[in-house]
Amino acid sequence: MQLYNKLSAAERATLIEEAGTERITISFYQYHNIGNPQVLRDHLFLNWNAIDVLGRIYVATEGINAQLSVPAPNFNKFKAHLDSISFLKNVRLNIAREQDNLSFLKLKVKVRNKIVADGLDDNTFDVTNKGIHVDAKTFNELIEDPDTILVDMRNHYESEIGHFKNAVTPDVDTFRDSLDIIEEDLKDHKKDKKLVMYCTGGIRCEKASAYYKHKGFEQVYQLEGGIIEYARQITSENLENKFLGKNFVFDHRRGERISNDIISNCHQCGKPCDVHENCANQACHLLFIQCEDCKKAMNNCCSNECKEIAALPFEAQKALRKGKGNSNKIFKKGRSEVLKFKK
Template sequence: MQLYNKLSAKEREALIEEAGLERLTLSFYQYAHVGNPQIFRDHLFIHWSELDVLGRIYVAREGINAQLSVPAPNFNKFKTHLDSITFLEGVRLNIAREQDDKSFLKLKIKVRDKILADGLNDETFDVTNKGVHVDAATFNELIEDPNTILVDMRNHYESEIGHFKNAITPDVDTFRDSLDIIEEDLKPHKEDKKLVMYCTGGIRCEKASAYYKHKGFKNVYQLEGGIIEYARQVEECKLENKFLGKNFVFDHRRAEKIGEEVISNCHQCGKPCDTHVNCANEACHLLFIQCEECAQKMENCCSDECVTINRLPYEEQKALRRGKQNSNKIFKKGRSEALIYKK
């Protein structure tokens, strides 16, 4: 029985085009006690393959974290399957604001130690003692309160293209980096301020709120469903949108528009731009912001060095990528010294 993806991204892309079906991009997470993550993983792969689900899913003893796409005609069957799993019955699904049939091109379900790389020892505090979940309307009221400290729990490359006004946006590369930095910076306000947090879909705040309560913060709140759910409620309930710019997402779309503003700049020329790309040189693959003019001039690369490498024959490029030292350079996000206008 096939328990892994056998098709390349290009082959899957061709099949999606041939099928001609609208696909829905969505995400969800749930903390729960999973007895055997490997068996659970295989169960999901078998059933979701039949429904042509594609995406990136992490399973661990602590639950599931999923970003995926499903053909619209199969959505009800997919939801029925979720509801058949006790701890996923009625789970909130964050439906993407902007849809793209090719947001995911493979089904990858991986067993991990954790569904979120937070670097925390969960046995040292009560992970169920979470902050107060608030909807979009309450969130809007809270962040206008002078006694509120609003914190973006995402990474620098996410908040650079979009964030809530007046939010603290830590200059960090990973979620685990932000936890202690935020706690240290806000230590004087553990009792006299309201700590309000938000992230993309809610999962980072779910863990962070329990951690900060453990650290002595008395009034902890989190935006229910994150930016994705906030945007849906703002539109549905005709609320004021207090989010500026785009919401970074972890699929082929890279971002979806929430506010009308462009709050970031091209990392190469400095003109207003909020389009993330990956350097065309596969040995670099740097994530950075690049406008159309620079993309054309730099041949979709982040530096002159990468332009030169990307022009080499494929086998020569492949040889340059060999070795652990070279692989460690891949997937850095916007930190290259070659980027004159990086944040």
């Protein structure tokens, strides 16, 4: 019984292109008490692999967090399978604004301690006592209120290319880093201000809103469905768009354009740019912003050193990586000292 991938990403990309079938990129999450995450993990893999679902799915005792793509002809089968699982019946599906058949190249269903690495001890507060969920129209009204503090619950490399007007954008590398920093910065406004939060699809705000209510914030709100759902609603309801730039997404697309504003710059030359790339040197793989001119001049690398390594034959590169762990730069997205125009 196959419970793992057999094809490489390159092999899968070739098959997708040869098939010529449109794929739909989707994300969803659901907090729910799962008694045996491994059993659910195996069940999902078997059923989704059979209908050619690809993506990154985390299962934990607290629920599921999924980002995936499915062939358009198989969408109804996928939805029917979701609805056959009691706690996933009619779960909200965030459909990508910009589709790409190569958004995911493998099916990875993993059991994790948590579906989002928040660093919190859930036994110390009521995780079900969440903030008030608001739609795009109400959100737009709230963030114009002078008594509102709008907070971006994402990481620096996400908010760098796009965020809501006047939002507080913590300069952090991880979600867990932001929680205490935000509480400390806003500690004098727990009673007199409305704390309004947003993230990519809503999952980080689910936990953060309960945490901040536990910490004494009295007026806590969160954008239902995150930026993805906001973008859908402003289009379908003809609402004013208050988001600037792109929404960073965690697949091969790396971003969806929400407005035409370009609010960031190439990390190598400083020109306006909001396109993320991964360094072509696999021993580095640094995520950074790179314009087309620098991409061409640097062969998709972040530095001259990486450019030289990436030009070596594959076996020579592999030999250089042997015995070495992944560079910490992978987890310091956009932070490398070789980037002259980093945030």
